[in-house]
Amino acid sequence: MDTSMDTSPGSALDHETIIDVHAVRRRYGSRTGARPEFEAVRGVDLHVRRGELFALLGTNGAGKTSLLEVVEGLARPSDGTVHVFGQDPYRRRSLVRPRIGIMLQEAGFPSDLTTEETARMWAGTLQESRPVAEALDLVDLRGRSSVAVKSLSGGERRRLDLALALLGRPEVLFLDEPTTGLDPESRRSVWELVSSLLDEGTTVVLTTHYLEEAERLADRLAIMHGGRIVREGTVAEIVGSEPAHVYLDAAAVRPDDLPSLPDVVAPTRVDAGRLVIPTRALQPTLATLLAWATEHDVALTGLEARPASLEQAFLTIAADHLTDHPTDGTADHPAAGHTRQEAAA
Amino acid sequence: MTTLATEPPTSPAPRAATGPASRTRPDGLRARLRRTGSLVRAETRLLLRNRTALFNGLALAPAMVAFLHVTGTFEALAAADPGASVGALALVSLACFALMFVVYYNLASAYVARREELVLKRLRTGQVTDAEILAGAATPAVVTLLGQLVLGGAAVALWIGLDVPTNLVLVLVALLGGTFVFTTLAAASTAFTRTLESAQLSTLPIMAVALLFSGVTLPLDVLPDPVQVIAQLTPLHAVAELLGTGLTGVGPDGATYSFVESFAAGAAPLAVLAAWCLAGAWLAGRYMSWEPRR
Numbered sequence: 019m020d021t022s023m024d025t026s027p028g029s030a031l032d033h034e035t036i037i038d039v040h041a042v043r044r045r046y047g048s049r050t051g052a053r054p055e056f057e058a059v060r061g062v063d064l065h066v067r068r069g070e071l072f073a074l075l076g077t078n079g080a081g082k083t084s085l086l087e088v089v090e091g092l093a094r095p096s097d098g099t100v101h102v103f104g105q106d107p108y109r110r111r112s113l114v115r116p117r118i119g120i121m122l123q124e125a126g127f128p129s130d131l132t133t134e135e136t137a138r139m140w141a142g143t144l145q146e147s148r149p150v151a152e153a154l155d156l157v158d159l160r161g162r163s164s165v166a167v168k169s170l171s172g173g174e175r176r177r178l179d180l181a182l183a184l185l186g187r188p189e190v191l192f193l194d195e196p197t198t199g200l201d202p203e204s205r206r207s208v209w210e211l212v213s214s215l216l217d218e219g220t221t222v223v224l225t226t227h228y229l230e231e232a233e234r235l236a237d238r239l240a241i242m243h244g245g246r247i248v249r250e251g252t253v254a255e256i257v258g259s260e261p262a263h264v265y266l267d268a269a270a271v272r273p274d275d276l277p278s279l280p281d282v283v284a285p286t287r288v289d290a291g292r293l294v295i296p297t298r299a300l301q302p303t304l305a306t307l308l309a310w311a312t313e314h315d316v317a318l319t320g321l322e323a324r325p326a327s328l329e330q331a332f333l334t335i336a337a338d339h340l341t342d343h344p345t346d347g348t349a350d351h352p353a354a355g356h357t358r359q360e361a362a363a
Numbered sequence: 364m365t366t367l368a369t370e371p372p373t374s375p376a377p378r379a380a381t382g383p384a385s386r387t388r389p390d391g392l393r394a395r396l397r398r399t400g401s402l403v404r405a406e407t408r409l410l411l412r413n414r415t416a417l418f419n420g421l422a423l424a425p426a427m428v429a430f431l432h433v434t435g436t437f438e439a440l441a442a443a444d445p446g447a448s449v450g451a452l453a454l455v456s457l458a459c460f461a462l463m464f465v466v467y468y469n470l471a472s473a474y475v476a477r478r479e480e481l482v483l484k485r486l487r488t489g490q491v492t493d494a495e496i497l498a499g500a501a502t503p504a505v506v507t508l509l510g511q512l513v514l515g516g517a518a519v520a521l522w523i524g525l526d527v528p529t530n531l532v533l534v535l536v537a538l539l540g541g542t543f544v545f546t547t548l549a550a551a552s553t554a555f556t557r558t559l560e561s562a563q564l565s566t567l568p569i570m571a572v573a574l575l576f577s578g579v580t581l582p583l584d585v586l587p588d589p590v591q592v593i594a595q596l597t598p599l600h601a602v603a604e605l606l607g608t609g610l611t612g613v614g615p616d617g618a619t620y621s622f623v624e625s626f627a628a629g630a631a632p633l634a635v636l637a638a639w640c641l642a643g644a645w646l647a648g649r650y651m652s653w654e655p656r657r
Contacts, residue, residue: 126484
């Protein structure tokens with residue numbers, strides 16, 4: 019991977035690579051060969067620099083969680099190498115773990131303990147820990163301290179997950195879909211919390227299904243599909259390669275009547291009753307269109323101009339790769355033999 | 364939730380300054396004990412919170428002794444073999460059954476339950492080692508085992524009578540070794556136990572073999588000689604022999620030993636138990652299944 023891709027200025031510290039993943043593959047399959055072998059991660063390189071938020075996006079079954087588990091040291095890669103702080107996170111677990119915090123996509127609690135007892139148990143296993151009350155404050159669960167975990171709502175449990183991951187004051191925080199199941203307000207609060215952790219210098223590796231979340235938080239991101247990284251860069255870089263769009267009601271005007279518009283990158287098409295004009299630059303295209311409409315007294319009903327978004331880039335990439343590599347559509351692959359989280363990764 | 368993270372966390376120290384060098388060694392014994400201790404405290408709290416299970420577990424032992432006492436079973440045994448110490452025999456049986464049901468069966472179920480609830484998966488994301496996780500989760504079983512032995516022992520002493528043990532060291536080694544072996548075998552059994560319900564079936568083979576060959580359920584001299592040799596190599600047999608020799612001073616050969624001599628008499632079962640401890644540790648490390656297969 020080309021690490022020079024990020025052109026934003028920063029100190030030497032900002033550019034220190036603390037996660038280095040090289041040619042990693044991860045295969046599942048029974049030793050006896052009774053089940054077909056399935057390769058969830060198919061040769062991934064990536065680097066995460068100190069202090070940044072690196073987001074890993076992908077369709078269901080893209081291999082995000084499978085990759086993340088290898089980086090976290092929860093599993094050994096089938097091939098390739100992983101270094102976190104220059105150490106193998108699987109073999110040198112006792113050196114790496116005290117410096118990282120892991121929030122899994124799905125994990126359980128002993129249901130009869132209270133929120134505070136759970137956090138206290140976890141804190142007791144850490145080399146260094148925040149005060150339990152502080153960690154619960156961070157996720158706004160202090161008021162639920164004496165409630166049994168089994169009585170917490172799904173969103174509250176998710177926040178307890180996060181509190182535990184934060185207890186050890188990690189230098190690197192792994193968040194696997196941290197806001198899934200949260201209401202919009204809680205999600206926004208988690209975003210604020212993550213931002214404040216980034217401000218302090220914490221490095222964050224995040225997977226998410228919410229593109230708005232990645233767009234808002236990520237310094238750099240990678241999009242996985244079929245076990246490979248298919249795009250990588252800053253949000254601006256990834257979005258920048260996508261066209262913006264102007265939309266009109268198809269009934270308002272016939273495509274042939276339109277004038278020649280500047281910066282249009284593809285032929286105008288009709289989609290679901292709307293005229294779609296893809297353009298590299300919204301302003302000149304719109305200016306010409308509006309001037310033409312005024313001059314010819316045309317009412318541009320349903321006029322809408324939309325800049326390129328990460329969501330659009332993501333959908334384009336996913337669609338491209340689905341048509342390019344139909345066999346890579348792994349969402350429903352019979353990946354028996356590994357866990358539901360992995361299958362859902 | 365509206366106030367979440369309105370103020371930044373109070374850890375402004377630059378990350379680079381808090382490298383691992385400034386922390387205690389994670390592999391040190393103190394760190395290990397501290398981590399395990401935290402799990403043990405949580406498990407004890409859970410056990411005390413579930414009073415019904417705790418009461419049932421503890422009351423079972425004296426209840427069984429009382430039942431055998433009331434039905435005259437002990438008297439019949441004593442009459443059949445005037446030289447034998449019926450009290451010691453009762454205590455050995457109690458310990459063997461407790462190792463099977465309270466430690467092995469109970470823990471195999473508990474490990475599977477924790478696995479299916481994804482509690483083990485979470486614990487493995489932290490700083491505790493695999494061995495510490497297994498040890499922590501074994502707490503309720505070990506507490507119940509000790510409680511049963513103390514209460515059952517008291518009941519035996521009260522209703523049957525119990526002499527001062529000849530060699531308490533052998534007794535403790537037998538109990539510690541037996542607990543370790545059957546804890547590790549419980550962990551290894553998770554490999555072939557898919558659900559909590561199936562633990563009732565999947566644990567049967569090991570329990571049946573261990574109990575049959577232990578010598579406490581069936582006199583071994585009814586078995587052919589080669590089978591007797593095999594029986595002597597099973598872990599519960601070694602535990603039962605060490606307990607018997609330690610409690611009464613009477614070896615398996617029927618001879619009576621002093622404190623010092625009893626160590627030599629226990630050499631063979633000690634070796635068997637030690638071998639099983641090694642084998643159990645290996646099996647647990649190799650076959651413990653930490654995540655549900657779905």
